[in-house]
Amino acid sequence: MIVGNVVCPFCGCLCDDIVVTVEDNRITAVEKACTSGRSLFLNVHTQTAKPTVDGKEVEWAEAVDVAARILTDAANPLIYGLSSTASEAQRKAIALADLLGATIDSTSSVCHGPTTIGIQVEGEPTCTLGEIKHRADLLVFWGCNPAESHQRHFARYSVLAKGKLTPGGRRDRTMVVVDVRPTLSTRRADVFLQVRPGHDFELLNALRALLKGQDLDVDQVGGVEVARLQDLVERMKSCRFGVIFFGMGVTQTGGKHLNVAELVALVAELNAYTRFTAMPMRGHGNVAGADCTLTWQTGYPFAVNFARGYPQYNPGEFTAVDVLARGETDAALIIASDPVAHFPRRAAQRLAQIPTIVLDPEMSLTAQVARVVLPTAFYGVNAAGTAYRMDNVPLPLKKVVDSSQPTDEQVLDWIIEKVKTCSA
Amino acid sequence: MAMAEFVLITGRTAKQGAALSRGKDSSEYRQATGFVQMSREDRECLGVEEGRRVRLRTVFGEAELELREGDVPPGMLFVPLGPAANTLIAADTQGTGMPDSKGLVVEVELI
Numbered sequence: 001m002i003v004g005n006v007v008c009p010f011c012g013c014l015c016d017d018i019v020v021t022v023e024d025n026r027i028t029a030v031e032k033a034c035t036s037g038r039s040l041f042l043n044v045h046t047q048t049a050k051p052t053v054d055g056k057e058v059e060w061a062e063a064v065d066v067a068a069r070i071l072t073d074a075a076n077p078l079i080y081g082l083s084s085t086a087s088e089a090q091r092k093a094i095a096l097a098d099l100l101g102a103t104i105d106s107t108s109s110v111c112h113g114p115t116t117i118g119i120q121v122e123g124e125p126t127c128t129l130g131e132i133k134h135r136a137d138l139l140v141f142w143g144c145n146p147a148e149s150h151q152r153h154f155a156r157y158s159v160l161a162k163g164k165l166t167p168g169g170r171r172d173r174t175m176v177v178v179d180v181r182p183t184l185s186t187r188r189a190d191v192f193l194q195v196r197p198g199h200d201f202e203l204l205n206a207l208r209a210l211l212k213g214q215d216l217d218v219d220q221v222g223g224v225e226v227a228r229l230q231d232l233v234e235r236m237k238s239c240r241f242g243v244i245f246f247g248m249g250v251t252q253t254g255g256k257h258l259n260v261a262e263l264v265a266l267v268a269e270l271n272a273y274t275r276f277t278a279m280p281m282r283g284h285g286n287v288a289g290a291d292c293t294l295t296w297q298t299g300y301p302f303a304v305n306f307a308r309g310y311p312q313y314n315p316g317e318f319t320a321v322d323v324l325a326r327g328e329t330d331a332a333l334i335i336a337s338d339p340v341a342h343f344p345r346r347a348a349q350r351l352a353q354i355p356t357i358v359l360d361p362e363m364s365l366t367a368q369v370a371r372v373v374l375p376t377a378f379y380g381v382n383a384a385g386t387a388y389r390m391d392n393v394p395l396p397l398k399k400v401v402d403s404s405q406p407t408d409e410q411v412l413d414w415i416i417e418k419v420k421t422c423s424a
Numbered sequence: 425m426a427m428a429e430f431v432l433i434t435g436r437t438a439k440q441g442a443a444l445s446r447g448k449d450s451s452e453y454r455q456a457t458g459f460v461q462m463s464r465e466d467r468e469c470l471g472v473e474e475g476r477r478v479r480l481r482t483v484f485g486e487a488e489l490e491l492r493e494g495d496v497p498p499g500m501l502f503v504p505l506g507p508a509a510n511t512l513i514a515a516d517t518q519g520t521g522m523p524d525s526k527g528l529v530v531e532v533e534l535i
Contacts, residue, residue: 036445039444105521180500256522316521321522345510
């Protein structure tokens with residue numbers, strides 16, 4: 001059987017044109033996907049896996065019972081992850097956090113959390129990838145490397161895409177990359193500005209000054225000649241529709257949210273000359289959905305705490321790395337993410353010291369240190385659901401092959417019911 | 425033997441992304457995340473051959489990795505996202521939730 005128009009759940013591109021061949025409930029071929037997407041579809045397990053408690057296989061009822069008791073016994077439980085699950089499950093995770101008085105945070109806090117803080121200061125420029133495909137003639141990629149991290153972005157949405165007002169595709173667009181090192185993306189660029197590590201804020205600030213017509217009494221800023229910055233400003237002012245895509249090179253380097261606020265301020269000022277926007281390159285398939293779902297449920301996009309019976313928001317206080325590294329949380333529920341593989345060591349070590357529960361289709365490094373492991377279905381491969389693309393457009397994930405595993409949504413429902421019983 | 429100080433950049437690569445789905449215990453994932461890239465100039469200056477194991481050390485931790493020559497500017501090292509990179513980065517987020525994952529000072533030692 002051939003299934004067309006499948007949405008790949010790997011990254012924030014959510015490419016919706018994947019063709020998957022299924023034989024005997026196994027995926028045998030994947031067309032159009034990038035190497036990451038193809039590997040995802042071809043390596044999803046279809047065999048039945050039982051939950052485990054302390055490394056021993058148990059029935060679902062027992063595993064859910066143990067998980068619910070861990071969470072209800074905890075004084076300050078943490079619910080974390082959410083970026084590779086469907087929004088239907090994200091909603092249940094938030095309901096559980098509310099019930100427990102827990103802290104809830106998503107992988108946003110270690111990717112574009114500073115973006116959220118920055119746009120809360122300066123405002124959020126928005127547009128869809130469709131607008132960019134059809135209109136944008138100046139594409140700036142700042143601190144990101146889509147050729148490796150979002151491999152089909154250029155072809156589907158940006159550099160190479162042929163749109164209504166950009167029928168020549170690559171010929172109709174100018175591509176600028178700002179990065180600290182040459183990458184596969186910089187090799188494709190018309191203009192590459194190599195900024196010294198940690199000098200993104202200065203570069204953005206210099207661009208704002210030049211846009212305002214001010215003279216700079218230096219020859220270079222952050223390792224980039226002022227003449228080249230002036231050239232970029234002229235390109236920005238004179239384009240028909242410009243966009244800055246930005247990534248971890250902006251959010252994970254010194255300045256963090258201040259870099260994003262400066263970038264958004266530049267974009268706002270450019271709108272005095274032309275249409276200009278900015279978009280974060282969201283990493284995980286539904287990390288944008290985690291922000292959207294948390295926002296419409298609690299008013300806040302990440303770093304939310306329910307200890308007072310209502311949602312409070314405070315990055316640095318209620319973000320996962322901080323509550324773990326400071327030893328403040330005494331139990332953790334990790335949903336569809338692998339913080340042991342991706343957190344600083346001190347934060348990751350805490351997950352092995354406290355009772356940790358994992359909901360994940362994969363045996364992640366976090367699952368290997370967890371007390372309770374609940375193997376669930378993979379949204380977008382063996383379960384349907386909703387995911388938000390990097391431009392916050394929701395798309396339906398398909399079920400391509402059957403699985404006997406329950407979904408994250410179902411398991412969270414079971415835990416919620418059990419917690420209510422324990423609390424009563 | 426302590427050698428020289430570099431600026432550390434961590435980040436995603438296509439191979440690391442594809443290896444994620446093979447499993448974090450797979451040899452593909454270990455290979456995709458277990459190396460450090462150094463410029464040819466720095467490698468020759470330090471007299472280190474490719475494939476040599478080196479120890480990277482920051483004030484937050486240390487990791488042993490395979491040295492590879494890469495297209496990075498002199499003075500910079502690149503390590504793919506993964507367990508090794510995580511041992512080197514800070515857990516202090518300065519009130520943002522985001523660890524310092526790029527731009528840390530790192531020392532290289534031959535082992």
